[in-house]
Amino acid sequence: MFMYLIAIPIYAQQEENRPKYDLIIVRDDDLIDYITVLPYANLLKVPVLPVNPQKLDEKTWAQLYSYIQIGWKKILIVGNSNAVSKEVEDELLKMGYSVTRIGGDVRTETAEKLAVHFYPQGSKTVVLASALDYGSALAASRFAMEYDLPLLLTLENDLSEHAVAGLKHLQPELVVLVGTGLNETIEAKLRSMGYETYWLGKNVEKPPVSPPEEPSPYRYSLIGAIVSLAIAVPITLYWAKKKWYSNKIPVEVLTEKERIVVKALIEQGGKVKQEDLPELTGYSRPTVSRIIQELEKKQLIEREKVGKTFIVKLVKEIDLKE
Template identity: 60%
Template sequence: MVKRAVALTLILLVFSSFMLPLSSAQDTKEGPKYDLIIVRNDDLIDYIIALPYAKMLDVPILPVNREELDPGTIAQLQSYAQFGWNHVLIIGDSQAISDKVQDELLKMGFIVERIGGAVRTETAAKLALHFYPNGHDTVVVASSSDYGSALAAARWAMIYGYPFLLTQEDALSDSTADAIQKLHPDLVELMGAGMSKDVQRKIEAMGYQTYWVRENLEIEIPAQPRETNWVMIAAAVLLSLAVAVPVSLYYAKEKWFANRVPIEVLTEKERIVVNAILEKGGTVKQEELPELTGYSRPTISRIIQELEKKQLVEREKVGKTFIVKLTKEIIIRD
């Protein structure tokens, strides 16, 4: 009996020694788990950034008021929590979604985590590193100011399971460069037409291979039939032009007006700040604005935030400072 007990003990020990590494390996493969992703409802970019990770987690994205939860949203969250889904990921810092919203979620019994940076490129970088702590062989990058390309890149990341990064359109953001180094991919895919070649050159100078999806898409053109009815083709072309030209002109005019903002719609303080940015050619370091305008740093910060809400400026962190850039043409009437 003693021999059998010893033998059984040895068998169990050997079996356990095989199972423990296996279970540990399985645990390391499991990524972060959340039941819901929350983003601000007044800026599409955070929603776009969240898409690949919502797909990865198979969870919904809920856009909310950035300042506080309205009664309708609270009711939705309470219904959702009844199913035991109570682990929430907030995307964005306290400027994107306020601490008040986070406190409200905690009071409702949710487990809340927040991932966000001072700017959208930093938020995207932090999310990529959070969900891919061991890196990935491919990373997709798009412009932070070209929402169309960012949306396409998000879809690309959803399909192939790639980390998704954003960068400035004319220079590789520091946070993006740092994330690429930590993810250490074999290939960096650049998505869309919203970035300059400088971004590609910087990534390649870091030692990474790049592939510009915008330039390398191949479109197959079907062969023309042997007998071509040129009369029908000419009629179709003329009809298409008759419809397309007025429509194109209309939308071009609409877009032109949408990107032009009369300075009269701004407050007095906003006008002074905008004029200071214009005097610097449309781009200025935020730390220079107090001297240029006579306003204090906190006042400048509040004004810039209001201009960001109106989508008139965007900020990008470069080194230890922010670069403020006008995104629309300001009309100043004499």
């Protein structure tokens, strides 16, 4: 019987050294990578997007491009190039994302690399499940999410070399085994290696771990706002893909009013006084000012102050053909 609880505090140093991402991408034809990365997505409070492992379809491409518009920059791809192709990675890079890939030749190696990546300072407790029993792996993932713990996967009848390597890096005191997909020899081997063990679903005692402290309700307010914006962004970029790769900015990234202002700029040779735009577009000065600010945010124009007015310059080529 366990006579103690191992607390799981969130160390400031661990938080500081932990990598940050805006989005995690996994293959959509095999659940194991999705299951394995869930604890870390929960840790960072970021979404996981399953995609076609060979090539991004147009709807997914458009949605990913819309995320760029709201400031998402860093993507983590889970799995090697056999899991998510190099072509998908190249498409993300062309959109402007910073891409990190973590994956191994087998799922146990991917789990090891993810655990070490997100827990560079180690962890007092590690969760372990079978790489082949998806039900147990999902339960283990849920437990790891609840207690902010790293997740390792192993073979059913023996500790995988990658699970052993992960334990060596993480240096836990306790290993929580989850599900019936593991052989009892694994628990015996763990104990012979000096680890304390608890078998969730087998032991009747309460798990000897404590959940992390509840974060401030304001901690993730910004992330929540960004996610809300992402949901609200309409997928108006459906046909933008081919135009984007021709090095022209597709018209679909512009609102109707922005298109009229851009058209006026193009007709004036790409440069015009801001004070002339109301007459050229039919919009009021305040409306023109707001549109100019939005175009600046999209880095499509620049303004240069000349005397008492601004000269508005188009700095990127825009394809107005829909």
